[in-house]
Amino acid sequence: MDTDSPATLPNATVILPHVLRTKIGNRSSVTVAGSTIHEIIDALDRDFPGLRFNLCHETGELRPFVNIFLDRENIRYLQGIDTPIHNGAKIHILQSVAGG
Amino acid sequence: MNTFSPGTILVQVGTKRGLFLLTSRDRKTWEVEATALKGRRIFYATLDQRSGHRLFAAENGDFFGSFLRYSDDFGLTWHEPEQGIQFPEASQQKLNNIWVIEPGRANEPGTVYVGVDPASLWVSKDGGVHWELNAGLAEHPTRERWEPGAGGLCLHTIIADPTNASRMWVGISAVGCMRTDDGGQSWIFANKNTRAGFLPEKYPEFGQCIHRFVQHPAQPDVLYQQNHCGIYKSINAGDDWIDIQRDLPSEFGFPIALDIHNPDTVYVIVEEPDGRNNVSEQFTVYRTEDGGERWEPLTEGLPAGPGVRLGVLRHAMCTDGLDPCGVFVGTNTGQLFASNNRGDSWHLVADFLPPIYSVKATMLV
Numbered sequence: 001m002d003t004d005s006p007a008t009l010p011n012a013t014v015i016l017p018h019v020l021r022t023k024i025g026n027r028s029s030v031t032v033a034g035s036t037i038h039e040i041i042d043a044l045d046r047d048f049p050g051l052r053f054n055l056c057h058e059t060g061e062l063r064p065f066v067n068i069f070l071d072r073e074n075i076r077y078l079q080g081i082d083t084p085i086h087n088g089a090k091i092h093i094l095q096s097v098a099g100g
Numbered sequence: 101m102n103t104f105s106p107g108t109i110l111v112q113v114g115t116k117r118g119l120f121l122l123t124s125r126d127r128k129t130w131e132v133e134a135t136a137l138k139g140r141r142i143f144y145a146t147l148d149q150r151s152g153h154r155l156f157a158a159e160n161g162d163f164f165g166s167f168l169r170y171s172d173d174f175g176l177t178w179h180e181p182e183q184g185i186q187f188p189e190a191s192q193q194k195l196n197n198i199w200v201i202e203p204g205r206a207n208e209p210g211t212v213y214v215g216v217d218p219a220s221l222w223v224s225k226d227g228g229v230h231w232e233l234n235a236g237l238a239e240h241p242t243r244e245r246w247e248p249g250a251g252g253l254c255l256h257t258i259i260a261d262p263t264n265a266s267r268m269w270v271g272i273s274a275v276g277c278m279r280t281d282d283g284g285q286s287w288i289f290a291n292k293n294t295r296a297g298f299l300p301e302k303y304p305e306f307g308q309c310i311h312r313f314v315q316h317p318a319q320p321d322v323l324y325q326q327n328h329c330g331i332y333k334s335i336n337a338g339d340d341w342i343d344i345q346r347d348l349p350s351e352f353g354f355p356i357a358l359d360i361h362n363p364d365t366v367y368v369i370v371e372e373p374d375g376r377n378n379v380s381e382q383f384t385v386y387r388t389e390d391g392g393e394r395w396e397p398l399t400e401g402l403p404a405g406p407g408v409r410l411g412v413l414r415h416a417m418c419t420d421g422l423d424p425c426g427v428f429v430g431t432n433t434g435q436l437f438a439s440n441n442r443g444d445s446w447h448l449v450a451d452f453l454p455p456i457y458s459v460k461a462t463m464l465v
Contacts, residue, residue, distance in 0.1 A: 020164060050180060054164040057194040058187045065163040095163035 009033040010087035012040055017095055023048050037068060038081040040091060055093065056081075065096040104174065108464045109420055111428055112155070113436060114142035117454035119157050121175060127426055127440035130449045135175025144415055144458040146201050148227075149465055150209040156228060158198035158214070166198045168214060170228045183230040185214060185222050191238075193218055200415065202258040205265065215255030219246060219272040221284070236285045237270070237278070242306060249273035249309050249328070256414055257313055263320045269313070269338060276308035277325065277338050290338030297329040311354045312414045316363045324366050324392070326356040326414075331368055333392050344392030349379045355417035359425035359442065364391040367419070367427055367443060369412045377409040385417075385429060387443050401446035402437060410435070415458035422463060430456030 015029040024030050024047075032043035045052035055066050060081075062068065068075045069092040075083045085091075104110060104123055111122040111130075119137040124130045137157060145157040155175055160166045168185055169178040187193040196217040204211030214222040214231070221234040246253060257271030266283045269290065276291040289306045296308045309328035316322035325332040325341065330351045332341035345351055352373035359365040368386050372379045382404040384397045403410070411432040420426035427439045429446075434453035437446045 050184070053184070053186055058189055059192055059194055060189065063163065063165065 009035055009039070010085045010089065012085050012087075012089040012091050014040065014044065014091045014093065016093050019095070020051070020054055020093070023051050023054070035085055036081065037070070037075050037083045037085065037091070040085060041081065067094045067096060068092070069094065104464050106464050109422075109426065110147060110174075110462050110464055111420075111436075111438075112145040112147060112458075112460045112462070113430060113450070113453065113456060114145045114157065114415070114458035115434070115454035115456050116141055118142065119145050119175060120450075120453060122436070122450060127420075127422075127438070130438070132450050135171070136178060137169070137175065142457065143197060144200050144460075146203065146460050147462045148203040148212065149462065150203060150206060151227065153464070154227060156201045156212065158201055160197045166195050166216075168198055168201065168228065168231070181224070181229050181231055185216060185231050187220075187233070193220075196252055197254065199254045199256045200258055202260065204260050205262050208265075211260075213258045213260065215258050215270060217248075217252040217254035219253045219255040219275060221255060221258065221270055223284070234284050236280065237287050240287055245306075246272070246275045247307065257310070259313070259315050259323075261315070261320055262317075267337070269315075269323070271310040271313055271325075273311065274307060274309040274328070276306045276310050277313065277323075278306075279338050290334070292340040293343070294325070294327055294332055294341045295329040312356050314356055314358050314366075316358070317360045318363055322363075322391075324356055324358060326353050326368055328352060331356070331370075331392070342392075344388070346392070346395055348386060348395050352376075353412075354414035355412055355429075357417050357419045357427065359419055359423075360421055361423040361425065362389070362442075365389045365425070365442065366392065367417065368395075369417060369429065371411060375409065375411075377411045381406055381408055383408050383410045385427070385443055385446075398439075398443040398446070400444065401439075401448075413457055415460075416456050418459050418461050420461035420463060426461060428459045428461050430459040432456060 034040040034043050109124050113120040119135045119142040122130045140159045143158045148154045155171045157169050171178045198216050200215040202213045210227050212224045222231045224231050255272045259269045261267040269279050278287045279290045280287050291308045294308045311326045313325040321337040323334045331345045333344045334341045350370040353370040357367045383402045386395045388395050416430040425442045427443045429437045432455045436450040438449045439446045
């Protein structure tokens with residue numbers, strides 16, 4: 001993330017699943033800045049250390065059962081973690097449906 | 101804060117859906133309680149009493165990764181390390197599961213070891229707050245030829261020799277037993293005479309599917325091993341192994357445990373290898389009292405019948421260090437059996453638990 005010019009970066013509201021909310025002070029969402037999903041994850045990890053490892057492997061790829069939706073679109077069907085962010089975006093982080 | 105008085109037996113039960121604690125003062129009546137790790141997939145847990153009461157747990161999440169956690173209040177609140185178990189990005193390795201946690205030697209109270217999949221050993225020198233990868237094992241020259249077992253390429257057993265600060269063993273499926281004699285800088289294979297029946301070469305240098313092994317507390321060169329292909333004993337620190345399966349009805353099983361006060365007394369649970377459950381209709385723990393010369397079936401209080409098909413995973417049997425020895429067996433269908441008389445008789449002390457991954461018994465000091 002380009003921390004030299006944060007004012008130029010789009011802000012996004014990130015809504016986290018219940019199981020991860022203890023990591024963000026028991027809130028349901030936070031606002032962070034970044035121009036791509038990758039930068040949003042970087043910003044989350046900077047503000048809440050360790051959160052990146054919940055979402056991504058060490059290699060940087062998204063964990064297979066973690067889904068990130070930009071507005072209503074799963075980023076896997078956009079540009080993955082390189083998907084660009086617009087100002088005011090709503091980003092939902094969800095776990096995959098498990099079971100039957 | 102949870103408190104338990106000294107002398108309490110605390111059994112840490114890691115399950116597919118949470119970490120449970122069982123406590124007893126007399127090993128006859130037991131209290132069961134869930135920790136705050138409700139619903140979490142806990143492969144292993146252990147209480148380190150060398151400096152306080154720090155409870156470690158290996159949580160392998162279904163969705164959001166694997167984490168070592170520790171609690172200083174018997175599971176009410178949990179902490180994550182400041183520098184956790186994560187491979188360097190450049191290594192291109194991904195942490196799959198944390199398998200085992202072992203406190204180090206008594207005279208190194210900050211040292212804790214962890215074994216994970218992909219097979220590697222992690223070391224903390226500060227009670228679990230910061231972790232480092234053991235480079236000697238990670239950079240072993242044969243590593244590219246290591247193959248996983250059905251549970252992954254997992255390092256599941258760690259023994260730090262209490263009599264020799266430079267010597268240590270690890271068990272990796274399906275690589276085998278490895279030993280260091282220089283404090284973890286280099287590692288050698290210790291698999292001679294253990295069989296890999298599933299490979300074209302039946303007695304390779306490595307590639308064995310070791311399932312679990314334990315060390316004799318009074319004779320540190322003596323090790324006992326339950327393998328995918330047999331039960332073995334070493335009297336020379338793993339330089340070679342002796343087959344001690346004798347008349348046991350199967351060579352296949354996962355756990356092995358011993359009575360530290362009578363260390364020629366060893367317990368195994370062999371299974372039907374395809375179904376991975378009891379061989380006959382009688383669920384049975386087997387005991388030797390002479391270091392593997394003879395085995396006897398222990399069945400009093402254990403279930404039997406055409407519908408009894410119980411499996412026990414590698415970390416799901418343990419002893420408690422008391423004399424007479426207590427033995428604990430957790431099944432992959434959520435039953436916990438306990439014996440307070442060396443296995444002579446058994447009682448079901450908990451039922452309807454989630455599938456049990458690990459059982460560790462500790463007397464509180």
